[in-house]
Amino acid sequence: MSAPATLLAVRDLNVYLAESHILQGVSFDVRAGGITGLLGRNGVGKTTTLRGILGLVPRTGSVVLEGAETTKLAVHEIVRRGVAYVPEDRDVFAGLTVEENLRLAERAGAPLRYDLVYELFPELEQRAAQKAGTLSGGQQQMVALARALLNGDNRILLVDEPTKGLAPLVVRHVVEALRRAAEVATILLVEQNLSVAHSLVRDVIVLDQGRVSFIGDVDQLMGDAALARRHLGLAAAGSH
Amino acid sequence: MTTIALLLITGLGLGALYFLIAAGLSLIWGLMRVLNFAHGAFFTVAAYAGWSASGLVGGASPELQWLVAVAVAVVVGGAFATLTEVVLIRPLYARHVGQVLVTVGLALATISLVQGGFGSDPKRLALPAWMTGTTTIVGANIPNTRLLVIAFALAVFALLIFFLRRTRFGLIVRAGVENRAMVQALGIDVQRAFTLVFAIGGMAAGLAGILAGTYYGTIDPGRGTSMLIFAFIVVIIGGLGSVTGSAVAAIVVGVLQQFLNFYGAAGVGDFSVVLLLAIVLLVRPGGFSGAST
Numbered sequence: 001m002s003a004p005a006t007l008l009a010v011r012d013l014n015v016y017l018a019e020s021h022i023l024q025g026v027s028f029d030v031r032a033g034g035i036t037g038l039l040g041r042n043g044v045g046k047t048t049t050l051r052g053i054l055g056l057v058p059r060t061g062s063v064v065l066e067g068a069e070t071t072k073l074a075v076h077e078i079v080r081r082g083v084a085y086v087p088e089d090r091d092v093f094a095g096l097t098v099e100e101n102l103r104l105a106e107r108a109g110a111p112l113r114y115d116l117v118y119e120l121f122p123e124l125e126q127r128a129a130q131k132a133g134t135l136s137g138g139q140q141q142m143v144a145l146a147r148a149l150l151n152g153d154n155r156i157l158l159v160d161e162p163t164k165g166l167a168p169l170v171v172r173h174v175v176e177a178l179r180r181a182a183e184v185a186t187i188l189l190v191e192q193n194l195s196v197a198h199s200l201v202r203d204v205i206v207l208d209q210g211r212v213s214f215i216g217d218v219d220q221l222m223g224d225a226a227l228a229r230r231h232l233g234l235a236a237a238g239s240h
Numbered sequence: 241m242t243t244i245a246l247l248l249i250t251g252l253g254l255g256a257l258y259f260l261i262a263a264g265l266s267l268i269w270g271l272m273r274v275l276n277f278a279h280g281a282f283f284t285v286a287a288y289a290g291w292s293a294s295g296l297v298g299g300a301s302p303e304l305q306w307l308v309a310v311a312v313a314v315v316v317g318g319a320f321a322t323l324t325e326v327v328l329i330r331p332l333y334a335r336h337v338g339q340v341l342v343t344v345g346l347a348l349a350t351i352s353l354v355q356g357g358f359g360s361d362p363k364r365l366a367l368p369a370w371m372t373g374t375t376t377i378v379g380a381n382i383p384n385t386r387l388l389v390i391a392f393a394l395a396v397f398a399l400l401i402f403f404l405r406r407t408r409f410g411l412i413v414r415a416g417v418e419n420r421a422m423v424q425a426l427g428i429d430v431q432r433a434f435t436l437v438f439a440i441g442g443m444a445a446g447l448a449g450i451l452a453g454t455y456y457g458t459i460d461p462g463r464g465t466s467m468l469i470f471a472f473i474v475v476i477i478g479g480l481g482s483v484t485g486s487a488v489a490a491i492v493v494g495v496l497q498q499f500l501n502f503y504g505a506a507g508v509g510d511f512s513v514v515l516l517l518a519i520v521l522l523v524r525p526g527g528f529s530g531a532s533t
Binding site for chain 2: 054056074075076079080085087091093094095096100103104105107147151
């Protein structure tokens, strides 16, 4: 069986913020389908990588989506090519209702997946008229994921620490939602919770101090204590 | 009671003018983080354009002349604001000092040009007979222009609320006021919203310009600048980015100014508005609407 085609190719991505050289020539591929994990310690540039792919920070290098260069495009143009973003802090619009948050994410011409969204997060349908700012952290995460899943032509979801700060029960819900989401779109997932990452991802890219330090299979990384310690800084081997 | 009714309605009329200027300023800051010191120039240029257009149809009835003046002022205000956004502001996004310098410069240059072209003397605006009359309310003879300005402000407020709450562009503007980057990250061209908000702000300022001419009976080159100062105070007291907050603040400022200028010594009303600003900034820095910015 041939390997899935490359959906996203990042080459020599460099980001400078203020005087700091945050990303230093980051290069990797994301295969179409499934979940690819972007791992690493705090502050190594994982969030900046997602923001760089989307053009939310000034960057140099190349980001190719399905064979088309995107680095010269504006943020909204990149998104319209099928890149959805779930930011670390959820960034729901607190003053808008849940329904308005979702409506804002609707893209003209794209098939809308409200059925899937409400199947995964039935609570959102019940709370459609509630201001997003009054929701719990878990519910806000559902809104953020729902916005990314809504448009049927999204090719890749950039999901940044979706389980951060959530209760274990909600984490399980989010993990299940991501698993289902991966059936309809490719996901590039930043996740600090290694057991969550291990249970979801197939390919792994590890960053260290703004550079790629490891690319490979998740079992290869997590199954080798020395390798995991070297790249992730802790005894991650065997974590589930 | 008569005096109170007169002061109250006159204050509401003044507040209505402040609101028309402040609503656009507030939305522009809320969405784009642009402190637009040229807003008074939109007001002034539109008022003079309306006055000139009114003169061009001098043979028509005063009602038609006035309606032409209003229509032209609104269109010119919107067009001038759009041009300003596209030509001067767009290249300076995220360069706040540059924005301040260019909008202050535009305001000063525009006022000088208007003074050069039309002179410094006030120009009398042709008004229909009804507008020069009064209406008796609880025994007070209220100038009809006050009622007219209040009615226009209410209509603009209702339109803005409809736009913000019931249209997709309004949704984008409300979301953009909260988090512009996330709006872009949802695939929305926020630049178009910027231009639209600038145009709406300019149209409201243009309407304010011609209505101020109606309220005071004349237009002059300096009124836009002097009203802009109070409009900025209204925006801050109301909460940056909040149209409803601006509406409430405009009423408070206009009425307070009228009452204290009447019952207190000269200038007390104006001073009290600045004092109110200081108190609000100390007690509730986000303004009436509680916006965090």
